[in-house]
Amino acid sequence: MRLVRPDPLVKLAFAIGLVLLVLAACVPVLDSQSAIETGVAQTQQVSGLETAAAQAQGGGQTQTPVPPTAAPTLAAIDPSTFGADAGELVEQNGLWYWNGTQVVFTQHAESDGSLSVWMSLPDETDWPLFIMSSEGVWRLGIEEWNGAITIVNTTELTVDLSLAGGPRVAEGEAFTGSAEAQEQQFTPYEIFNFSSLPPGDYDFTFTYGTAQYACTLHFEQNSKYHVIIVPEGIALLDENSPPQTAAEVNILNSPLCID
Amino acid sequence: MKKYEFSLSLAVLALAILACANLTVTNKDEKETAIVHITLPGGDGGTRPLAPGEVYTKFASEGGEYTVKVLPSEAYLKKLKETEQKASDVLKNPTAYSASAISDALHAFFEIPTTIAALAAGTACKGELPDLEEILVPGGNTGEGDIPTVALTIRFDDVNSVWTCN
Numbered sequence: 001m002r003l004v005r006p007d008p009l010v011k012l013a014f015a016i017g018l019v020l021l022v023l024a025a026c027v028p029v030l031d032s033q034s035a036i037e038t039g040v041a042q043t044q045q046v047s048g049l050e051t052a053a054a055q056a057q058g059g060g061q062t063q064t065p066v067p068p069t070a071a072p073t074l075a076a077i078d079p080s081t082f083g084a085d086a087g088e089l090v091e092q093n094g095l096w097y098w099n100g101t102q103v104v105f106t107q108h109a110e111s112d113g114s115l116s117v118w119m120s121l122p123d124e125t126d127w128p129l130f131i132m133s134s135e136g137v138w139r140l141g142i143e144e145w146n147g148a149i150t151i152v153n154t155t156e157l158t159v160d161l162s163l164a165g166g167p168r169v170a171e172g173e174a175f176t177g178s179a180e181a182q183e184q185q186f187t188p189y190e191i192f193n194f195s196s197l198p199p200g201d202y203d204f205t206f207t208y209g210t211a212q213y214a215c216t217l218h219f220e221q222n223s224k225y226h227v228i229i230v231p232e233g234i235a236l237l238d239e240n241s242p243p244q245t246a247a248e249v250n251i252l253n254s255p256l257c258i259d
Numbered sequence: 260m261k262k263y264e265f266s267l268s269l270a271v272l273a274l275a276i277l278a279c280a281n282l283t284v285t286n287k288d289e290k291e292t293a294i295v296h297i298t299l300p301g302g303d304g305g306t307r308p309l310a311p312g313e314v315y316t317k318f319a320s321e322g323g324e325y326t327v328k329v330l331p332s333e334a335y336l337k338k339l340k341e342t343e344q345k346a347s348d349v350l351k352n353p354t355a356y357s358a359s360a361i362s363d364a365l366h367a368f369f370e371i372p373t374t375i376a377a378l379a380a381g382t383a384c385k386g387e388l389p390d391l392e393e394i395l396v397p398g399g400n401t402g403e404g405d406i407p408t409v410a411l412t413i414r415f416d417d418v419n420s421v422w423t424c425n
Contacts, residue, residue, distance in 0.1 A: 154343035187307050195302035228346045235346045239369050246353035246361045
């Protein structure tokens with residue numbers, strides 16, 4: 001498969017998301033507060049996987065069953081229906097594995113009445129890796145991620161952004177980066193909106209003129225950050241938790257920047 | 260990260276890329292700079308001045324409707340100048356801001372994307388970018404190839420004093 005280069009932020013987002021997938025033993029990145037809100041009305045484990053998945057999850061979730069109507073069922077999850085280039089999906093002893101990583105399938109009733117099947121890690125059933133519609137069409141779960149950041153370059157200077165990072169993994173306090181830094185350039189007077197970042201910790205380094213500012217930001221579902229670049233410095237804001245004092249607006253003093 | 264893990268990331272990354280598209284806007288005018296505002300499916304996008312001959316490329320990770328607008332330059336630059344002055348003042352004189360004053364300032368900052376998007380636009384193009392469902396069909400072959408690119412051009416119409424888009 002030939003690789004092509006997308007927007008660096010998008011590329012990093014995909015890479016970081018996939019790191020979570022392959023690190024099957026990692027600590028859950030999302031807690032219940034940050035779980036994806038998708039408008040799903042009710043959820044149930046697909047019947048044939050229920051026992052195995054529950055065992056894998058140490059009991060699993062307690063959900064009100066939804067009578068399946070035109071829903072995709074376990075029988076419909078035929079590995080051959082999964083696009084070959086999307087990876088290898090196999091069943092072994094009642095458990096499913098995607099490229100060697102255990103996954104579970106949960107059946108969801110959408111708000112419009114349609115039903116779908118989500119493929120996710122056993123400990124992250126609210127975070128779909130892939131979603132299969134009632135028509136049997138698969139799509140990436142990335143479309144559910146909605147971490148957002150708006151970067152406003154109010155200066156006459158070109159701003160260079162180096163972006164790296166990844167999920168924090170339970171190996172002491174070690175920070176496990178996901179990939180090499182990606183570079184992005186903002187032209188003078190440019191506004192950049194990105195609204196589909198997966199959860200994780202991202203290292204931002206802004207360089208313009210002779211100034212350089214670095215900050216690691218933690219993204220969860222529904223995160224909404226604003227970065228305003230001015231000649232004197234950078235204002236960093238969390239729309240969901242606005243700073244209480246003007247001093248905290250400055251990226252140099254911002255409590256949003258984690259170590 | 261272990262090597263095989265990153266390889267897996269890239270493999271699926273490539274799959275996802277194949278399912279998405281690039282949107283390019285080229286300023287074909289020979290004299291005028293345009294303020295180009297792009298909104299992609301899912302809410303991604305951006306705004307920037309586009310000088311004659313320049314190309315603005317945005318990568319769309321989702322399929323669906325896109326919109327391209329040419330915004331009024333004066334209003335856009337005025338808004339950015341106001342933002343710069345306010346943010347600079349907050350950074351330089353934090354003690355001068357009471358709780359209510361900083362709240363007002365922050366509200367204005369949070370509204371920037373909405374304010375910019377609402378600027379009166381004389382030119383707008385809309386279209387559809389391919390969706391992932393078109394790639395990951397059951398038994399389908401994702402195949403290989405470049406990212407599909409949707410290319411638009413803008414040009415200033417001197418006679419009617421408006422930007423045209425096609």
